[in-house]
Amino acid sequence: MLIYELHMADPIDKLAAQYFQLVELPNLALPPGSVLIQPAVQAALYERMFNENVFPIPPDSYRSRVLKEILSRIEESITDPEEDEINDDLMECWSTLVSQPKPSALQQAQQLSLVKYTAPLSSGTPSPRTVTISESRGLILSGGTTGNRTWEAALHLGSFLVSEAGEALVRGKRVIELGAGTGFLSLLCARHLGVRSVVVTDREPVLIDNIRDCVRHNLQGKESIPIYPAIWDWGTPLEKSGDLAGLISEGGETGLTFDIALGADLIYDTDLVPLLVSTVRDLFENYHIKEFIIAATLRNEDTFRTFLVACETNSFTVETLPFESTPSEDQTGFFHSTSIPIRTYRITRRQ
Ligand SMILES: C[S@@+](CC[C@H](N)C(=O)[O-])C[C@H]1O[C@@H](n2cnc3c(N)ncnc32)[C@H](O)[C@@H]1O
Numbered sequence: 563m564l565i566y567e568l569h570m571a572d573p574i575d576k577l578a579a580q581y582f583q584l585v586e587l588p589n590l591a592l593p594p595g596s597v598l599i600q601p602a603v604q605a606a607l608y609e610r611m612f613n614e615n616v617f618p619i620p621p622d623s624y625r626s627r628v629l630k631e632i633l634s635r636i637e638e639s640i641t642d643p644e645e646d647e648i649n650d651d652l653m654e655c656w657s658t659l660v661s662q663p664k665p666s667a668l669q670q671a672q673q674l675s676l677v678k679y680t681a682p683l684s685s686g687t688p689s690p691r692t693v694t695i696s697e698s699r700g701l702i703l704s705g706g707t708t709g710n711r712t713w714e715a716a717l718h719l720g721s722f723l724v725s726e727a728g729e730a731l732v733r734g735k736r737v738i739e740l741g742a743g744t745g746f747l748s749l750l751c752a753r754h755l756g757v758r759s760v761v762v763t764d765r766e767p768v769l770i771d772n773i774r775d776c777v778r779h780n781l782q783g784k785e786s787i788p789i790y791p792a793i794w795d796w797g798t799p800l801e802k803s804g805d806l807a808g809l810i811s812e813g814g815e816t817g818l819t820f821d822i823a824l825g826a827d828l829i830y831d832t833d834l835v836p837l838l839v840s841t842v843r844d845l846f847e848n849y850h851i852k853e854f855i856i857a858a859t860l861r862n863e864d865t866f867r868t869f870l871v872a873c874e875t876n877s878f879t880v881e882t883l884p885f886e887s888t889p890s891e892d893q894t895g896f897f898h899s900t901s902i903p904i905r906t907y908r909i910t911r912r913q
Pocket residue numbers: 707708709710711712713714715716740741742743744746763764765766769794795796825826827828830834837
């Protein structure tokens with residue numbers, strides 16, 4: 563017991579990080595009942611997860627599911643009703659949650675929530691690095707876009723970018739992200755990775771409005787972070803107007819110059835491949851990028867082969883970056899499933 567108390571913060575750290583990312587119950591690192599029964603553990607759970615002062619507060623339906631499981635584990639571990647107790651604050655929170663109206667499964671899936679992603683632990687970063695995003699975790703495809711939630715490939719690429727090798731690729735650089743969806747990677751770059759600037763793009767205006775709105779949750783007391791949201795439909799010119807007008811340019815035909823482009827989960831449909839590859843060529847030729855880093859979930863071999871063949875035809879060199887996914891159970895942040903392999907590639911132009 564004493565030994566556990568000394569290390570008590572560890573499992574709660576991971577559980578709290580998963581909870582604010584709305585990780586589903588079967589994948590939560592919940593301590594066993596023998597640990598949850600301890601008053602100090604219950605008090606910490608309340609303060610860090612269920613107190614109304616925490617930010618952002620997860621949706622009630624999610625909080626209820628998690629708290630129900632915690633309470634049932636505690637109840638099962640009660641051996642001496644005189645001695646063993648359930649924390650009053652947790653019980654009060656439970657009473658409030660059960661009295662709330664229950665949204666339907668569809669309403670829950672569509673609900674826009676603030677999700678806080680915590681980066682994997684790494685040495686040299688004393689406090690956890692977090693990114694807060696507004697998204698519908700349950701939405702796969704809605705309003706003609708798949709960009710309403712943050713995908714596994716983005717969390718994988720984010721895990722790479724917070725590593726020493728990943729950060730070295732973007733620190734001090736002018737970055738552009740395409741097909742950014744919720745903007746997770748760009749917000750990570752702007753908030754924590756010391757980029758000179760990041761232009762975050764998607765073709766869906768509603769997603770760009772959402773990213774613009776999310777910036778304020780990621781300021782960490784600063785007045786601004788170097789992020790520039792812009793609508794960009796591949797195959798059309800990216801205009802230096804709106805939020806991009808403030809970017810300082812260093813020549814180039816379009817007036818927009820970048821060092822590196824990022825993309826996650828953009829190779830999911832064979833029909834999209836020619837447009838994506840011609841957009842990458844456009845980025846090299848007209849926007850002066852030197853490299854494109856793309857993370858792909860390898861759902862369909864044919865789609866991916868089509869992409870590799872198109873890269874070959876366009877004289878690109880594709881290297882696989884030596885960054886393997888951490889198995890889900892060992893992840894310490896940016897939690898995601900690894901049941902379908904995810905790879906990260908560096909694309910450059912053959913000289
Ligand atoms: C599967 S989502 C990935 C979103 C984000 N990168 C992630 O991994 O979480 C694909 C994104 O690409 C965007 N997209 C698809 N076709 C596009 C196009 N022709 N021009 C610009 N964006 C496009 C979609 O709107 C969507 O946000």
